[in-house]
Amino acid sequence: MTFLEQLNEWRTSHSILFGADTAPYCLDQRRRYQGRALAVARPNSTEQVQQLVRLCAEHQIAIVPQGGNTSLCGAATPLNDGQSIVISFERMTQIVQVDADNNTITVQAGVTLAQVQQAALAAKRLFPANWAAAQSCQIGGALATNAGGVNVLRYGNMRELTLGLEVVLADGELWEGLRGLRKDNTGYDLKQLFVGSEGTLGLITQAVLRLYPLPTAHATALVAVESPAAAVDLLRGLQAEVGDRVTSFELISAPCLDLLHQHFPRLPQPFQPIPAWCVLIELSDGGDSALLTDRLAEYLYAHGCMEAYVAQSPTEAADFWRLRESIPEAQRIDGVSIKHDISLPIGAVPDFLQKCDTEMLSSFAGARIVAFGHLGDGNLHYNLFLADKTAGVYALEPAVNDLxxxxxxxxxxxxxxxxxxGQLKRATLQDARSDLELHMMRQIKATLDPLGLFNPGKVL
Amino acid sequence: MTFLEQLNEWRTSHSILFGADTAPYCLDQRRRYQGRALAVARPNSTEQVQQLVRLCAEHQIAIVPQGGNTSLCGAATPLNDGQSIVISFERMTQIVQVDADNNTITVQAGVTLAQVQQAALAAKRLFPANWAAAQSCQIGGALATNAGGVNVLRYGNMRELTLGLEVVLADGELWEGLRGLRKDNTGYDLKQLFVGSEGTLGLITQAVLRLYPLPTAHATALVAVESPAAAVDLLRGLQAEVGDRVTSFELISAPCLDLLHQHFPRLPQPFQPIPAWCVLIELSDGGDSALLTDRLAEYLYAHGCMEAYVAQSPTEAADFWRLRESIPEAQRIDGVSIKHDISLPIGAVPDFLQKCDTEMLSSFAGARIVAFGHLGDGNLHYNLFLADKTAGVYALEPAVNDLxxxxxxxxxxxxxxxxxxGQLKRATLQDARSDLELHMMRQIKATLDPLGLFNPGKVL
Structure with a gap:
């Protein structure tokens, strides 16, 4: 049987799509990458994934694993050579187990982040990972991306939240590493290879994730600060006072608030006028929100944060978060921008912003810098609008990126x-990591996926 | 020049020891492994480590890296074939940087855990890793072991506390991965390979470690519980009340307290009579110890923990901890025991203890089971005294281990x-991990250390 004949035979059992039906799986979320696929397979079990991988290995057909298709770098989109298949995990949506005594949850790869959060909540536990695509992104993709989000400051990335994995390897063999242990020093920690490998080393089919005690109290504030340096001082001062209750600490620049004002005029914005910088702070703890809110308000008052808005209700807190979370959409409405998702040692953020902004503004006349991000973990989204707000601006992307x-x-x-x-930064990676590092990565790739079947043209 | 001629030429610069001077480096801490080495080299820089590795690679001489020589599995002791050299990191003791804004510390491999804790404290930060050998173990060894300890429940193992590494590879090349970033998704996370690899994949020369806000309040209690199941319930109930303030939660069985009573009669023991099980609880937070202590006492009282001793002073808290920390020494004084360092899903601990104890007592007449450990992270030290309390008892070790x-x-x-x-569980690992896992590990070893120079006879 040929490859396509076998797929056709599996059309119903493995939910295989061909032709025009594959289209939604071949365009990335940011609409920058239009790929083509021989077919899209939607297995409903680990065993079906293994069957598909074995078939592809036999015929040397490449495989692009896809979760919620929310990659911002084209990592889940097939190349446009039409020589690969997409394996979508959308039918592997089982929450296998919530173990409240062990503080773990076991899920199949296609469960969405929001579903994991919900299942944890139902057991009075917290699954702390959270970001904008929570409703649509899937755990398999989140793990393959080692996704981060707004609570990394306190709880870490997906890597730190992972205790065990089940992975289909490049020869179709199954690595059963679905352990739920917090300490396990029996040889090399193989799961670390797959987390963050963007589907290039294996296909994650199940995971055991950490749960945490459920905070019952939240306090949220929007605080104007003089500068990024003042924001860093506020973060460390606040942590000295309330420790790890600081779960989010987001930096927002004036151009972000301007964009929100312009495109979402109904979103309540407390500041009048808009300050050069502000931070969105979230504390969480057990006990009572009112007490925690008072404590945050008192701290801000005592430390001279004169323009601080402390949310007085969950609704107001949600409004503050809506501001933060609407920035990417306000940007999108405004036009095409050149985006960067960078991280720095936290103390270096102020200096970086000062120096990079200066050179950017002198090199690209009329550039508007939209900077915001997770200051608490050193992650900045540093985006640029230039005069051209169409996709034509991408012609300048290499020069902007270089700077x-x-x-x-x-x-x-x-x-x-x-x-x-993904695809977006594949060329840039060659400069960003040393030759030795790239060599080590290629060695690992060759070891685990000698035929290069998994997600070719991504990462390396 | 021959290998030994070159070493002799480096005798002063690289602090090379020969003959009888190598003895302290050739015996493990538990005195179970007596090895022999061609020489012991004590480089004082990364460059000297590279020179030594290049020389060894050229002459195909094996290298055993050694930190504080506190391995409990013989991981840092050379084999007794006398064909390897030991590289000791004891002269690489520089604290390179404490970055309070970034909450990181950068140290050379030979810095002790206690020195890292001290340097963090001086910057009003916490380095949370802690265990009995803190004064003598070195960071390089702690990383290579992915060591755990009493605060893993709250802060994770050494792996989770590591942001960046500098590693000398098997060809003497230097991997410069000394980044201090909390988010970095630029390809495979290479540092994960070296943490926990017990010196078999590379030699860690420097590390960037995470620091945390410094807790100022502590509350400590010794609480009698009816059973391990009651201990798990208490842990989860307490976390629901005070969240991640629970930083340690240690389970202690009656035989431990008996041993302490017998061998350290002056150590104050509050319980009269000794209960079947008790837990040592530590909470930490910002603010004031008195308040936190009251809160813990109130919780224990309200939840029916009638035999609970809440430390009323730092001295009393230290006494409670001394009890816990003296258990291994009391065991040692009592004689030779067969030890296990195991972990389980936390909810499975009670069932495991019940079933394993029952079979142990029926299989080995007169066995005394000394079980204690970090219940909060599922880690039990499950040790057995049999009639023979000399090293002769090791003849029964395989049968006991098997059970x-x-x-x-x-x-x-x-x-x-x-x-x-290390050496101790190398044979057992073959049964504990699947053939596929062992194959993957061997592939990684062959990829990164093709000549098998690094720590042969350990792990794999």
Whole structure:
């Protein structure tokens, strides 16, 4: 039987799509990558994934794993050579187990982040990972991307939240590493290879994730600060006072609030006028929100934060968060921008912004810098609007990237904090990591996927 | 020049020891492994480490890296073939940087855990890793072992506390991964390979470690519980009330307290009579110890913990901790025991103890089971005294291990939670991990250390 004949035979059992039906799986969320696929397979079990991988290995057909198709770097989109298949995990949606005594949840790869959060909540536990695509992104993709989000400051990335994995390897063999242990020093920690590998080393089919005690109290504030340096001081001062209750600490620049004002005029914005910088702070704890809110308000007052708005209700807190979370959409409405997802040592953020902004404004007349991000973990989304707000601006992307990444390198920072490499930053990675590092990565790739079946043209 | 001629030329610069001077480096801490070495080299820089590795690679001489020589599995002791050299990191003791804004510390491999804790404290930060050997163990060894300890429940193992590494590879090349970033998704996370690899993949020369806000309040209690199941309930109930303020939660069985009473009669023991089980609880937070202590006392009282001793002073808290920390020494004084460092899903601990104890007592007449450990992270130290309290008892070790590890496997647990594999569990690892896992590990070893120079006869 040929490859396509076998797929056709599996059409119903493995839910295989052909032709026009594959289209939604071949365009990335940012609409930058239009790929083509021989077919899209939607297995409903680990065993079906193994069957598909074995078939592809036999015929040397490449495989692009896809979760919620929310990659911001084209990591889940097939190349446009039409020589690969997409394996979508959308039918592997089982929550296998919530173990409240062990504080773990076991799920199949296609469960969405929001579903994991909900299942944890039902057991009075917290699954702390959270970001904008929570409703649509899937755990398999989140793990493959080592996704981050707004609570990394306190709880870590997906890597730190993972205890065990089940992975289909390149020969179709199954690595059963679905352990729920917090300490396990029996040889090399193989799961670490797959987390963050963007589907290039294996296909994650199940995971055991950490749960945490459920905070019952929240306090949220929007606080104007003089400068990014003042924001760093506020973060460390606040932590000295309330420790790890600081779960989010988001930096927002004036151009972000301007964009929100312009495109979402009904979103309540407390500041009048808009300050050069502000931070969105979230504390969480057990006990009572009113007490925690008072404590935050008192701290801000005592430390001279004169323009601080402390949310007085969950609704107001949600409004503050809506501001933060609407920034990417306000940007999108405004036009095409050149985006960067960078990270820096936290103390270097102020200096970076000062120096990079200066060179950017002198190099690209009329540039508007939209900077915001997770200051608490050193992650900045550093985006640029130039005169051309169409896709034509991408012609300038290499020059803009070069400038930004030079400054990132000067502080030993990262060109991809939480979005990964995918197709978008594949070329840039060659400069960002040393030859030795790239060589080591290629060696690992060759060891685990000698035929290069898994997600070719991504990362390396 | 021959290998030994070159070493002799480096005798002063690289602080090379020969003959009888190598003895202290050739015996492990538990005195179970007596090895022999061609020489012991004590480089004082990364460059000297590279020179030594290049020389060894050229002459195909094996290298055993050694930190504080506190391995409990013989991981840092050379084999007795006398064909390897030991590289000791004891002269690489520089604290390179404490970055309070970034909450990171950068240290050379030979810095002790206690020195890292001290340097963090001086910057009003916490380095949370802690265990009995803090004064003598070195960071390089702690990383290579992925060591755990008493605060893993709240802060994770050494792996989770590591942001960046500098590693000398098997060809003497230097991997410069000394980044201090909390988010960095630029390809495979290479540092994960070296953490927990017990010196078999590379030599860690420097590390960037995470620091945390410094807790100022502590509350400590010794609480009698009816059973391990009651201990798990208390842990989850307490976390629901005070969240992640629970930083340690240690389970202690009656035989431990008996041993302490017998061998350290002056150590104050509050319980009269000794209960079947008790837990040592530590909470930490910002603010004031008195308030936190009251809160803990009130919780224990309200939840029917009638035999609970809440420390009323730092001295009393230290006494409680001394009890816990003296258990291994009391055991040692009592004689030779057969030890296990296992981990289980936390909810499975009570069932495991019940079933494994029952079979142990029926299989080995007169066995005394000394069980204690970090219940909060599922890690038990499950030790056995049999009639023979000399090293002769090791003849029964395989049979005892077989029994224990069968029960561990039944709960998908781990045969080495925090001590690693080393020489001690090398044979056992073959049964504890699947053929596929062992194959993957061997592939990684062959990729990164093709000549097998690094720590042969350990782990794999």
């Amino acid at each position: 930004v990444y030079r400054h990132v390198a000067a502080y030993n920072g990262s060109i991809s904090a939480e979005h990964g490499i | 224990v590890y069968r029960h561990v496997a039944a709960y998908n647990g781990s045969i080495s939670a925090e001590h690693g594999i």
